[in-house]
Amino acid sequence: xxxxxxxxxxxxxxxxxxASQLKAGGVISLTGELGAGKTVFVKGLAVGLGVEQVVNSxxxxxxxxxxxxxxxxxxxxxxxxxxxxxxxxxxxxGALEYFNRPDTVTVIEWAEKIKKNLPQSRQKxxxxxxxxxxxxxTIT
Amino acid sequence: xxxxxxxxxxGIESSCDETAAxxxxxxxxxxxxxxxxxxxxVKIHRxxxxxxxxxxxxxxxxxxxxxxNKTLIEAKIKPKQIDKIAVTxxxxxxxxxxVGAETAKNLAFAWQKPLIxxxxxxxxxxxxxxxxxxxxxxxxxxIVSGGHTEIVLMKSNINFKKIGETVDDAAGxxxxxxxxxxxxxxxxxxxxxxxxxxxxxxxxxxxxPMMYKDNFNFSFSGLKTAVLYEIKKIPRINSKIKSDMxxxxxxxxxxxxxxxxxxxxxxxxxxxxxxxGGVAANKLLRKTLEQQATNNQLDFMVPEINLCTDNAAMxxxxxxxxxxxxxxxxxxxxxxxx
Numbered sequence: 001x002x003x004x005x006x007x008x009x010x011x012x013x014x015x016x017x018x019a020s021q022l023k024a025g026g027v028i029s030l031t032g033e034l035g036a037g038k039t040v041f042v043k044g045l046a047v048g049l050g051v052e053q054v055v056n057s058x059x060x061x062x063x064x065x066x067x068x069x070x071x072x073x074x075x076x077x078x079x080x081x082x083x084x085x086x087x088x089x090x091x092x093x094g095a096l097e098y099f100n101r102p103d104t105v106t107v108i109e110w111a112e113k114i115k116k117n118l119p120q121s122r123q124k125x126x127x128x129x130x131x132x133x134x135x136x137x138t139i140t
Numbered sequence: 141x142x143x144x145x146x147x148x149x150x151g152i153e154s155s156c157d158e159t160a161a162x163x164x165x166x167x168x169x170x171x172x173x174x175x176x177x178x179x180x181x182v183k184i185h186r187x188x189x190x191x192x193x194x195x196x197x198x199x200x201x202x203x204x205x206x207x208x209n210k211t212l213i214e215a216k217i218k219p220k221q222i223d224k225i226a227v228t229x230x231x232x233x234x235x236x237x238x239v240g241a242e243t244a245k246n247l248a249f250a251w252q253k254p255l256i257x258x259x260x261x262x263x264x265x266x267x268x269x270x271x272x273x274x275x276x277x278x279x280x281x282x283i284v285s286g287g288h289t290e291i292v293l294m295k296s297n298i299n300f301k302k303i304g305e306t307v308d309d310a311a312g313x314x315x316x317x318x319x320x321x322x323x324x325x326x327x328x329x330x331x332x333x334x335x336x337x338x339x340x341x342x343x344x345x346x347x348x349p350m351m352y353k354d355n356f357n358f359s360f361s362g363l364k365t366a367v368l369y370e371i372k373k374i375p376r377i378n379s380k381i382k383s384d385m386x387x388x389x390x391x392x393x394x395x396x397x398x399x400x401x402x403x404x405x406x407x408x409x410x411x412x413x414x415x416x417g418g419v420a421a422n423k424l425l426r427k428t429l430e431q432q433a434t435n436n437q438l439d440f441m442v443p444e445i446n447l448c449t450d451n452a453a454m455x456x457x458x459x460x461x462x463x464x465x466x467x468x469x470x471x472x473x474x475x476x477x478x
Contacts, residue, residue, distance in 0.1 A: 008362070034317055035365035039308050057309045057361070060156075060287030061231060061474045062193060082190075089194040092235050132369050 003137045004130070011037045011127075011135055015044020018123075018139065022049070024072040025102045027119050029111030032127030037135055038109045041127065042078055045107060049073050058109075059083065062093050074103040080110060087116035147223040148174070150247075151456025152208065154200045154240030155232025155260050156286070157181040157191045160452035161204075161211040163222070164270070166460050171270050174215035176453040177207050178446070182327060189326045190316065197235035204243050211452075219251045226459030229257040230476030231287065237472040245467045254464035258455050261288060261478045262300060264416040266461065267443040267454035269297070276411035276439055282401045282429070283478075284419035286312035286327075289397075291356045291404050292478055294414070298461050302478050303404060304356025311393055312419045314360035318367050318389050322382050332386045333422050339380075339387030344370055346392040348399075356404050363392055390424060398428045405438055412439040420448040 005011045018028075018041075028045075030038045039057055046055045050069030058064040058080040066076050077098040084090060098106050099119050111118060126138040146167040153160040158181070163174040181199050185191045212219070227244035230237060248255040265281050281292040289311045291304040309317065312329055319328030324335070346366050349359040367389055374381060405413055413433040419425065426442055433440035447453055 034321060035361075035368040037365075039361060043308075054305060054307050054357075056306050057313060059313055060310060061233060063234075064475055083193060085188055085192045086194065089192070092194065092197070094234065129368075129372075 001139050003139070005135045005137060007133055008037065008040050011040045011137070012044035012047075014137060015041040016048035019045045019048025022073065022105055024074075024105065025100050026105050027099050027122040028105070028107040028125060029118055029122055030107065030109045030125050030127065031112050033129065036127040036129055038127060041125065041137075042107050042109070046076055046078075049076055049105065051076060063095055072103070073105050077104055077106045079106065079108045081108065081113040082110045084110075084113050087114045090114045090117050147460070148217065148221055149256075149456040149459040150208070150211070150222050150225045151258075151452035151454070151459060152204070152225065152227040152240045152244045153260070153450060153452040153455045154204060154236050155228045155230070156236060156450060157185055157196045158450040159200050159203045159207050160450065160455075161208045162452035162456050163211055163215040163217055164453060164456035164459075170272055171457060171460075173270060173453050174217060175211045176451060177211045177214070178451050179203050179207050186326050189320060191233070193233050193235050196233060197239060200236055200239035204239055208243070208247070222251065222253060224254045224256055224459055224464060226256040226258050226455050226462070227470070228260045228263065228455055229470060230473035231260060232474060234472060234474040237474060241470055241472045245470055248467040255467045255470060256459045256462050256464045257470055258458045258462060259476055259478060260455075261290065263454040263458040265292070265294070265414055266458040267416055267447040267451070268414055268441045269457050270443065270447060270453060271441070273441070275414070275441060278408055278410045279412035279414050280401060280405040280408060280410040281414035281416065282397060283417045284311045284397060284415075284425070285417035286310060286316060286419075288417065289358050289360070290478065291401060293404070293408050300478050303408075304358070304400065306358040306360060307350075308359050308361035309364060311358070311360055311397060312417075314364050314393060315419070317364050318386070321364070321368055321371055322377070322385065324382070329419060329422060333390060333424065335383045336387040336390040336424070339383030339385070341387040341391035343384035344388035346388050348392055348396050351396050351399055356400055358396060358400065360393065363389065390422075394422070394425050394428050397425060398432050401429060402432050402436060405433075405436065410438060412441060415440070415442040416448060418449045421445045
């Protein structure tokens with residue numbers, strides 16, 4: 001399904017909306033260039049799941065884990081593959097242990113860099129810059 | 141038994157892409173650096189456009205013992221003269237942190253020394269103690285690096301409270317990503333500030349995100365996106381435009397960093413401003429914050445440039461303020477907070 005957002009806030013709200021339909025154990029892969037709004041989307045998703053901490057960029061540490069206030073999703077794992085060169089590097093970070101865990105939602109930025117290690121069943125989100133502030137967000 | 145008035149700590153650091161060891165001696169309240177070795181992997185990672193975690197971990201593993209050994213030889217210190225071992229246990233890249241932590245554990249076990257886990261962010265602040273100047277409290281500290289941007293209130297030399305942080309990208313990350321958008325290579329900080337020296341900081345009107353929000357948080361993601369929009373508008377980007385863009389971006393980032401730090405200092409009636417972390421090597425940031433601190437009658441502390449970027453001297457310095465634990469209990473934590 002395609003969505004068009006016209007501002008950061010709308011991208012954030014779309015993330016929040018997607019969160020309301022998420023099931024525990026879900027894995028979401030995010031693709032989009034620098035500045036597309038991937039982290040904004042994840043912030044919306046996290047707020048939608050009841051995360052109270054500040055969700056900031058995991059680029060430096062690769063993976064951040066936040067507890068939630070959701071009835072079935074107990075934690076959200078935020079992964080950023082921007083710095084990775086080989087798909088298997090994600091294994092040593094310990095990320096695979098969280099994929100499809102029944103109390104966890106995992107969301108992966110720059111997911112195309114670890115194609116080989118991504119679970120088959122996942123929600124794919126593509127964010128494309130259409131114009132200043134306008135984004136086309138495809139969810140499949 | 142007479143209590144010894146001096147002690148020597150071996151510091152070990154491997155949280156990102158620098159393999160480092162240092163020996164610090166403290167006599168009374170005076171610190172001296174006996175040896176400080178930093179092996180940077182910047183050249184290795186430059187070809188990939190950034191730190192590659194797996195490559196970093198492998199290089200730490202290959203080099204860490206020779207870095208420790210070189211430090212001992214340079215300081216002319218034998219293991220039996222070392223009192224304690226201090227090591228970074230977070231935050232950082234998990235695969236990199238493990239190398240330093242395991243090495244420190246091994247040495248602590250073999251040499252029978254107390255082992256002290258160190259928070260890398262606090263250590264950035266303790267780098268200022270190596271200057272042997274009196275620091276007046278309360279102090280407001282700005283920690284800026286590739287992975288962190290935080291304002292910390294220090295009520296004493298062991299009392300830390302985070303009062304603000306970035307809500308998205310770290311300042312150093314924004315420098316790196318802007319450099320990537322302009323095809324300037326890695327690391328972004330030095331190359332952006334070098335080009336900025338030749339550019340016009342007024343050429344582009346970039347936003348100052350969160351400047352007037354009533355908190356001490358930062359946001360650099362929108363600033364990065366604003367740079368992206370400008371790049372997309374211009375059909376051909378020549379070196380003049382690149383320099384202007386770097387200068388305008390750098391000015392915007394520094395304006396917000398300085399403004400919020402001074403605001404925090406006023407709010408908490410601080411007597412000192414402390415600047416630290418890798419981005420504290422940025423000359424304009426040092427100059428701007430020093431000037432604004434002076435204008436507000438505040439002391440200003442910033443480490444020498446080689447002690448701003450990652451190093452083990454600051455880890456050893458922090459060791460004098462923290463408690464040791466049994467080596468069996470040492471765990472790394474990539475998301476450790478201040």
